[in-house]
Amino acid sequence: MITSNTQEKRNLKHIQYDSDLIVTGGGMSGICTAITAARQGLNVILIQDRPVLGGNASSEVRLWMLGATSHMGNNNRWSREGGVIDEILVENTYRNPQGNPIILDMILMDKVNQEKNIRLFLNTAVYHVEKSAADHIESVRAFCSQNSTLYTFHSPLFCDASGDGIVGFLAGAAFRMGAEGREEFGEGMAPSKEYGELLGHSLYFYTKDTGIPVSFIPPAFALKEISQIPRFKQFKANEHGCKLWWVEYGGRLDTVHDTETIKWELWKIIYGVWNYIKNSGNFPESETLTLEWVGMIPGKRESRRFEGDYMMIQQDLVEQRQHPDAVAYGGWSIDLHPADGVYSELPGCNQWHSKGIFDIPYRSLYSKNIRNLLLTGRLISVSHVAFGATRVMATCAYVGQAVGMAAALCKELQVLPRQLTLDNHMKQLQQRLMAEGQHIPSLVLHEEHDLALQAQISTSSELPFTGFGDVCLWKPLTIPSAQLLPMKKGKLPVFQLALQVLQDTVLEASIRISEKAGNFTPDITLATRTIPLTKGTTSIDLNFDTPLASDGYVFLTFQSNPNIQLGYTDQRVTGVMSVFNSFNKAVSNNGKQIPITSVGVDEFEFWCPQRRPDGQNIAVTFKQQLDTFASKQLKNGVNRPVTTTNAWVANPKDKTPTVVLDWDTPQEIARIDLWFDTDFDHAMESVLMSHPENIMPFCVRAYTIKDSSGKIIYSTSDNFRTLNRITFTEPIRTERLSIQMMHPSDHVPASLFDIRCFEKNK
Structure with missing residues (x-):
C-alpha cells in the first residue's frame, strides 16, 4: 500500500531515452519511415499520440489508403507503391479482404511490434523541443496520458511525420499554411480567396442492418435543417464510411488549433444527417439500420507544410518533371476542396490528373533551416496546389520509406540530411531504396554484389506470346475498349480478332501509344x-x-459500337491487360479530362481497367511471336511493368516451370530474393471496400529451391507476398540454384520479375 500526506510539490515520473532516429507520428508515413530505418539497423523511437497506429487509415478515422493507383480510375498503370507500404497493403488484402479497420489496426501493430529495433510509444504526445543550436534539435519531450509519464528522447536525427508538424513547428522550421497566390509560382490551379486556402477535416460513420426496426432520437446539438447542406439530396441510406469523404468542414478555420471546434461541427452534421435519413420518411430502406460507429477524432487533410531545399509545385506534377534526386513518386490527382466543405455550393472536390506518375525529390524531404530534421507525410515541401496530390496516404508512406532509408545512410556516412545531395550519396540512396522494392521512375537497380548478375540464367520454358486465342465469353462493344500489349520496335504484326456482328456495321480500330515513355495515356494515334x-x-x-x-506498350483500341460484340478470354498474363474509356466518378474521371484554359493541366482521355472478376483480356492474336517474357527480363533491374512487362513468364504447358542459375564456380549464398507479381495495378484499398480475392491471381504461391546436388534448400506452398526474402542460418555452397514453381492457376502462368542472390545477408 502507498500513502502520502505531504504537501510538497510532486513531479511526474520522467524517463530519458537515446536512439539513432526519432520519428514523431504513427500514421502510415511514420510507420514506413520507422520500419525502413529499423530494418537498416537503426535504433528507432516511434512516438504516436493516439492509442493505435495508422493515422487516417486506422479504426479511429477509417479512410482507405490510396496513392498513385487512384481507385484504378486514372492512367497510371501498375503504379501501386512498392516496398514496406506494398508489404502492408498486400498483407492486409490477404488477411483482411473485407476491409475491416479493426483488423488493419492489428496488422499495423503487428508489423511494428515485429521490428526489434523499434521502440513504440503510444498515447504519447510531443510538446517541447530542445535545441543545441538554432538549426539543430537536441531532444524532444513528450507526455504519455496512460501511464502519467514524461519522456525525453535524444537523437542525432529527427523525423516529423506528425501531420501538423509539431516537431518542426516547435523547432522553428520554416513552414507555410494556406495557399500561395497564382503569381508566386504561376500555378493555374492556385485557388481564389472565394474558393479558400485550406482543405477541411472529415468524420465518418458506419451503419449496421439489425434486421428489426430501429428508431433514432437525435442529440440536441444535431443539425436541425438538412437543407443547410446544399448537396443533402446526395445522401443515401446505404452509403457510409469514407464514401462520404465530402462531409468536410474547417477550411475557413485554423486547422491546427481549431480542431476541437471543427470536430463538434462535424458531429453536429453527422447526427443531423442520420436524423434526416432515419426520420424524414424519404428513406424507408433505413428502417432496420442503426449507427454502429461514429468517428471520435477527425481525419485531417491539411495544416502546415514545411519548406525544404526544393518546393514542389503544380508544374512538377503536370509536366512530370524529372529530378536527379527522385526517391519516390506520386500519382493522385491534384485534388483541392472548397474551404466551406459540406456547406459549399461548389462540388466537393476539384480534381485534375497528370498523364502519368510524377517524381518526388529528396530535397523536399528535409527542413531547409533545421539541419537534422527530416520531413515526411503530408507536411513535406510542396505548394498548396501540389499538396493536393502528395497528401494521400500511400504516397505519404512511400515518401516515409525514402526518409527512413535516408536516415540510415546519414548514420552510416556520418552526415546530415542535406549532405546526401552531395557527391555520390544520392545514387547510393536511390539504389538502396530500389533494392527494397521502391520503384523510382526512369531508374534501374544494379546491385554490384548480386551474384545472380554473374550467373548464367536459363528457364524450362518461356511464354511464346502471340496474344489470346481462346474466346470464353462475348461482350458488347458499348464503350470504347482496348487491349494493352507490349510490342517490339519495328513494324507491328497483323492482329486477328474474333467478332460477333449483330447487324451490318463498321468497326473503327486504331493503334495508339503514349507520347512519354512509361506513361499509359494513349495521346498519339499512329494509325x-x-x-x-x-x-x-x-x-x-x-x-x-x-x-x-x-519498344513499348501499344493500345489496340476499338470505338464503341453496340452492334458488335468482342471476344474475351479468361487467360491472364503478367503485364498485359484490357482497358476501357469509361467513367469513374470517385476520382472525377468522366472519360476525358477537359480543363478550362487557365487551369494549366492537359486534356486527355482516361483508359482504365475493370476490376476483377471483370477485366478479361480481349481475344486478339498475332503471328509474330514476341520475346516479351524471356529470361533476360530477370536481370534488367525493374520489378514491375513500365515500358515492357519486365517479367519472365513460363509457357502454360510447362508442367514444372523452372528458373536455373549456373555459376562457373561454387558460390556462398546467404540470401535469396524473389520478386513475384502481386498485381501493382490493383489499388488494394485498405478499409471499407472488399476485394474479389485475397491472393493476387498472378502471384506464384508454391515453389521449391534446390542446390546443385538436387537437395531442397527451401520450399513453400502458401506465398502471397511480392518479395520473398529467404535467409539461411549457414550459407549454402552451390554452383547451381533451381527454382521450380507451380502455375498460380489454369488461367495464369507462373511469372517472376527478379531473382537476386547474396553471399551476406545485409
Missing part, C-alpha cells in the same frame, strides 16, 4: 482502320502497316 462488317460471327485481320519507333 486507324475502318472495317465494314456483315452480320454474323466472323474473324478479321487488322493490318495497320505502321512501325514503332521503340
Whole structure:
C-alpha cells in the first residue's frame, strides 16, 4: 500500500531515452519511415499520440489508403507503391479482404511490434523541443496520458511525420499554411480567396442492418435543417464510411488549433444527417439500420507544410518533371476542396490528373533551416496546389520509406540530411531504396554484389506470346475498349480478332501509344482502320502497316459500337491487360479530362481497367511471336511493368516451370530474393471496400529451391507476398540454384520479375 500526506510539490515520473532516429507520428508515413530505418539497423523511437497506429487509415478515422493507383480510375498503370507500404497493403488484402479497420489496426501493430529495433510509444504526445543550436534539435519531450509519464528522447536525427508538424513547428522550421497566390509560382490551379486556402477535416460513420426496426432520437446539438447542406439530396441510406469523404468542414478555420471546434461541427452534421435519413420518411430502406460507429477524432487533410531545399509545385506534377534526386513518386490527382466543405455550393472536390506518375525529390524531404530534421507525410515541401496530390496516404508512406532509408545512410556516412545531395550519396540512396522494392521512375537497380548478375540464367520454358486465342465469353462493344500489349520496335504484326456482328456495321480500330515513355495515356494515334462488317460471327485481320519507333506498350483500341460484340478470354498474363474509356466518378474521371484554359493541366482521355472478376483480356492474336517474357527480363533491374512487362513468364504447358542459375564456380549464398507479381495495378484499398480475392491471381504461391546436388534448400506452398526474402542460418555452397514453381492457376502462368542472390545477408 502507498500513502502520502505531504504537501510538497510532486513531479511526474520522467524517463530519458537515446536512439539513432526519432520519428514523431504513427500514421502510415511514420510507420514506413520507422520500419525502413529499423530494418537498416537503426535504433528507432516511434512516438504516436493516439492509442493505435495508422493515422487516417486506422479504426479511429477509417479512410482507405490510396496513392498513385487512384481507385484504378486514372492512367497510371501498375503504379501501386512498392516496398514496406506494398508489404502492408498486400498483407492486409490477404488477411483482411473485407476491409475491416479493426483488423488493419492489428496488422499495423503487428508489423511494428515485429521490428526489434523499434521502440513504440503510444498515447504519447510531443510538446517541447530542445535545441543545441538554432538549426539543430537536441531532444524532444513528450507526455504519455496512460501511464502519467514524461519522456525525453535524444537523437542525432529527427523525423516529423506528425501531420501538423509539431516537431518542426516547435523547432522553428520554416513552414507555410494556406495557399500561395497564382503569381508566386504561376500555378493555374492556385485557388481564389472565394474558393479558400485550406482543405477541411472529415468524420465518418458506419451503419449496421439489425434486421428489426430501429428508431433514432437525435442529440440536441444535431443539425436541425438538412437543407443547410446544399448537396443533402446526395445522401443515401446505404452509403457510409469514407464514401462520404465530402462531409468536410474547417477550411475557413485554423486547422491546427481549431480542431476541437471543427470536430463538434462535424458531429453536429453527422447526427443531423442520420436524423434526416432515419426520420424524414424519404428513406424507408433505413428502417432496420442503426449507427454502429461514429468517428471520435477527425481525419485531417491539411495544416502546415514545411519548406525544404526544393518546393514542389503544380508544374512538377503536370509536366512530370524529372529530378536527379527522385526517391519516390506520386500519382493522385491534384485534388483541392472548397474551404466551406459540406456547406459549399461548389462540388466537393476539384480534381485534375497528370498523364502519368510524377517524381518526388529528396530535397523536399528535409527542413531547409533545421539541419537534422527530416520531413515526411503530408507536411513535406510542396505548394498548396501540389499538396493536393502528395497528401494521400500511400504516397505519404512511400515518401516515409525514402526518409527512413535516408536516415540510415546519414548514420552510416556520418552526415546530415542535406549532405546526401552531395557527391555520390544520392545514387547510393536511390539504389538502396530500389533494392527494397521502391520503384523510382526512369531508374534501374544494379546491385554490384548480386551474384545472380554473374550467373548464367536459363528457364524450362518461356511464354511464346502471340496474344489470346481462346474466346470464353462475348461482350458488347458499348464503350470504347482496348487491349494493352507490349510490342517490339519495328513494324507491328497483323492482329486477328474474333467478332460477333449483330447487324451490318463498321468497326473503327486504331493503334495508339503514349507520347512519354512509361506513361499509359494513349495521346498519339499512329494509325486507324475502318472495317465494314456483315452480320454474323466472323474473324478479321487488322493490318495497320505502321512501325514503332521503340519498344513499348501499344493500345489496340476499338470505338464503341453496340452492334458488335468482342471476344474475351479468361487467360491472364503478367503485364498485359484490357482497358476501357469509361467513367469513374470517385476520382472525377468522366472519360476525358477537359480543363478550362487557365487551369494549366492537359486534356486527355482516361483508359482504365475493370476490376476483377471483370477485366478479361480481349481475344486478339498475332503471328509474330514476341520475346516479351524471356529470361533476360530477370536481370534488367525493374520489378514491375513500365515500358515492357519486365517479367519472365513460363509457357502454360510447362508442367514444372523452372528458373536455373549456373555459376562457373561454387558460390556462398546467404540470401535469396524473389520478386513475384502481386498485381501493382490493383489499388488494394485498405478499409471499407472488399476485394474479389485475397491472393493476387498472378502471384506464384508454391515453389521449391534446390542446390546443385538436387537437395531442397527451401520450399513453400502458401506465398502471397511480392518479395520473398529467404535467409539461411549457414550459407549454402552451390554452383547451381533451381527454382521450380507451380502455375498460380489454369488461367495464369507462373511469372517472376527478379531473382537476386547474396553471399551476406545485409
